[in-house]
Amino acid sequence: MGRRLYIARSPRIAARKLGEEMLVMSGHGSTLFTLNPTATILWQAADGATPLDEIVEHRICGEFEVQPEEALRDAEALAEDLAKHGILRISEEPIAEQTRSQQPAAAPGKPMQETR
Amino acid sequence: MSALLQEMSERALRLGVPFTVQIDLTYRCNEQCVHCYLDHDDHGEMTTAEIKHLLREMAEAGVFILTFSGGEIFLRKDFFEILECARSLTFCIKLKTNAVLIREAQAARLRDLGVAAIQVSIYSHRPEVHDAITKVPGSLRRSINAIRFLKSQGLKVTIANVLMTGNMEDYNRVRELAEELGAEYTLDPTVTPMMDGDRSILELNAGESALRQLFRDEAFVGNAEQYCAPPPAADADSMRSLPCSAGHTACYISPYGEFYPCVQFPLSCGNVRQQRFIDIWRNSEQLKEVRSIRLRDLSSCSQCAHGGSCTRCPGLAFLEGNMRGPSTADCEKSFARTGIPSANLLAKKASGSAPRLVQIQLVPAITGNRLSGMGARQAL
Numbered sequence: 001m002g003r004r005l006y007i008a009r010s011p012r013i014a015a016r017k018l019g020e021e022m023l024v025m026s027g028h029g030s031t032l033f034t035l036n037p038t039a040t041i042l043w044q045a046a047d048g049a050t051p052l053d054e055i056v057e058h059r060i061c062g063e064f065e066v067q068p069e070e071a072l073r074d075a076e077a078l079a080e081d082l083a084k085h086g087i088l089r090i091s092e093e094p095i096a097e098q099t100r101s102q103q104p105a106a107a108p109g110k111p112m113q114e115t116r
Numbered sequence: 117m118s119a120l121l122q123e124m125s126e127r128a129l130r131l132g133v134p135f136t137v138q139i140d141l142t143y144r145c146n147e148q149c150v151h152c153y154l155d156h157d158d159h160g161e162m163t164t165a166e167i168k169h170l171l172r173e174m175a176e177a178g179v180f181i182l183t184f185s186g187g188e189i190f191l192r193k194d195f196f197e198i199l200e201c202a203r204s205l206t207f208c209i210k211l212k213t214n215a216v217l218i219r220e221a222q223a224a225r226l227r228d229l230g231v232a233a234i235q236v237s238i239y240s241h242r243p244e245v246h247d248a249i250t251k252v253p254g255s256l257r258r259s260i261n262a263i264r265f266l267k268s269q270g271l272k273v274t275i276a277n278v279l280m281t282g283n284m285e286d287y288n289r290v291r292e293l294a295e296e297l298g299a300e301y302t303l304d305p306t307v308t309p310m311m312d313g314d315r316s317i318l319e320l321n322a323g324e325s326a327l328r329q330l331f332r333d334e335a336f337v338g339n340a341e342q343y344c345a346p347p348p349a350a351d352a353d354s355m356r357s358l359p360c361s362a363g364h365t366a367c368y369i370s371p372y373g374e375f376y377p378c379v380q381f382p383l384s385c386g387n388v389r390q391q392r393f394i395d396i397w398r399n400s401e402q403l404k405e406v407r408s409i410r411l412r413d414l415s416s417c418s419q420c421a422h423g424g425s426c427t428r429c430p431g432l433a434f435l436e437g438n439m440r441g442p443s444t445a446d447c448e449k450s451f452a453r454t455g456i457p458s459a460n461l462l463a464k465k466a467s468g469s470a471p472r473l474v475q476i477q478l479v480p481a482i483t484g485n486r487l488s489g490m491g492a493r494q495a496l
Binding site: 011014015016017019032034 | 118120121124127128131133135175178179180206207208209230232272
C-alpha cells in the first residue's frame with residue numbers, strides 16, 4: 001500500500017449545518033465556504049486518527065456508488081483543496097491534539113462554494 | 117455582506133433558523149460613555165454555567181454567527197472560559213469591546229481561539245474628545261494600543277464610531293486612523309434612546325446639517341448624487357418586504373437572559389433562564405407578531421415617499437411607542453439624504469410637534485462640562 005493520509009479539521013474554523021449544507025468559515029472570518037454532501041462527510045470524519053482511505057471506504061463508498069480508487073483520488077484532491085484554504089490539516093502521520101468536540105451536525109452541493 | 121453569506125442568511129430565513137445572535141455578557145463597563153443606552157449596574161448576570169448551557173442550546177438551534185458584547189466583555193472574569201466553550205461549539209465569533217483591557221497576551225489568545233472579528237469603539241482621533249466621551253482619561257491611547265496588538269496577531273478589527281455633537285468634526289480623521297491601523301471603519305449616525313425608554317441622550321444626536329454633510333461625503337456613501345437621489349416609489353415587492361432581520365434570522369440575549377428581537381428592540385419575548393432558547397424562538401407570541409409585520413402594514417410608512425428605500429428600524433419605532441409606527445431618527449436620515457420629508461415628518465409639522473431629533477440650532481463644541489452627568493452608550 002502507498003502512503004496513507006490523515007486529515008483533521010482546523011481548530012480555527014467556524015461551522016454549522018444549515019439545511020442540507022455545511023457552512024464553514026475559515027480562520028479569522030476571511031472566507032466562507034459551503035460544502036456538498038461528499039465534502040461534508042469527509043470534513044466530519046476528519047478526526048486526525050482515521051486514515052483517509054478508510055474514511056473513503058467506509059463513509060463515501062458506502063454512501064455513493066463509486067469505485068474506491070476513483071473515490072480516493074477525488075477525496076485526496078478535495079482534502080488538498082480544503083487544506084489550502086485552512087479548513088483541513090493533512091499529514092502522513094496521525095494528527096494529535098484534534099479538537100474532538102468540534103463536531104457540528106451533518107451536511108453538503110458542488111464539493112465547495114467559496115466567497116471572500 | 118458577501119453574496120454567499122447573504123444567500124445563507126436567506127436560506128436561514130426560509131428554514132426559520134436563528135442565524136445570528138448577540139449576547140451581552142454584562143452591562144457593567146469600565147467606560148461611562150455619554151451616549152450609552154445601558155444601565156451599568158449588575159442586576160444578576162447569567163452565571164458561567166447558565167451561559168454555557170445557553171451556548172449549547174443555540175448551537176443545536178443552528179446559530180452560526182455569535183456576537184459577544186456588553187457593557188465591556190473583558191470585565192467578566194470568565195470571559196475566556198465562555199469564549200473557549202463557544203469556539204468548541206464552532207460558532208463564528210465576533211466581539212464588541214472598547215479594548216481597554218486587551219494586551220499582547222489577550223490578543224494572542226483571541227487569535228488562538230479563532231475569533232472572526234473584533235469591533236472596537238473609537239469616537240475621535242483626539243484624546244481630549246474621545247476621553248471626554250468615555251469619561252476615562254487615557255482610554256483612546258489604550259484602545260489604539262489594543263488595536264495594534266490585535267492587528268499584530270492578524271485579527272480582523274473594525275473601528276466603530278458614533279456620530280454625535282461632541283465628535284462630528286472628527287469622523288474623517290477616525291477613518292484615516294482606521295486606515296493607518298489596518299482596521300475597517302463603520303460610522304453610526306444615530307444616538308438611540310436608553311433601553312428603559314429615557315430619551316434625554318437624543319440631545320447628543322449630531323443633527324440635520326451634520327447628517328447632510330455626511331450623506332454627501334463620497335468617502336462614505338460612494339456616488340453621492342445617486343445616494344441622495346429622490347427615492348423610487350415602493351412597489352409590490354417592497355410592500356411585502358421584511359423591515360429587517362430582527363426576530364427573523366437574528367435575536368439578542370441580555371446579561372439577565374431576556375430574549376429580545378434585537379439589542380435595539382427591547383420587546384421581551386421570554387427568558388432563557390426559564391425556557392429553552394429554541395422554544396422562545398419558535399413559540400414566542402411577541403416574535404410571531406414581529407414576524408408578521410410587512411411594510412404594507414405600517415400605517416404611516418406604507419404611504420411615505422421613502423417607504424421602499426427607508427432604513428426604518430422597528431426597534432426604534434417600538435421605543436417611540438409603536439412597532440408598526442415610524443422611526444423618526446430614520447425619517448430624519450431620509451430627509452437629510454434627499455431633502456424630501458417623510459410622511460411622519462409632514463404629519464408632525466402639520467400637527468405642530470417638532471421632530472425631536474432634528475437640531476437646527478448651532479451645536480456647542482464638546483467640553484467636559486457639556487458631557488458630564490449624562491448617560492452613556494456603546495457603539496453598536
